[in-house]
Amino acid sequence: MVAVQLRRYEVIPGELDALVEWFPTVVAARQKYGFSVPFAFADREHNEFVWAVSHDGDFDAALEVYNASPERAKAFEGVPTRVAEAHVTMVEPVIGP
Secondary structure, three states, X not given: OEEEEEEEEEEOOOOHHHHHHHHHHHHHHXXXXXXXXXXXXXXXXXXXXXXXXXXXXXXXXXXXXXXXXXXXXXHHOOOOOOEEEEEEEEEOOOOOO
């Protein structure tokens, strides 16, 4: 079964464009560890960035490996803090395939 984590970021004012530009770096790093990103949206009106990451397998185990990976370290190297607050939770579908 595919596990999905919903991530909603309250972005530091003035940092949303930089976050959007940098985001594909994180997607590429996660893909190497079996994750996919079904969607990502910038909500400019509320200065938020909302995305989902999924994994077909043991999400927590894959996340542990990803978090310790050199790809993740490189993706975040020198990147300033752009998220004021992150809301992260596992979700389940209510409609769809």
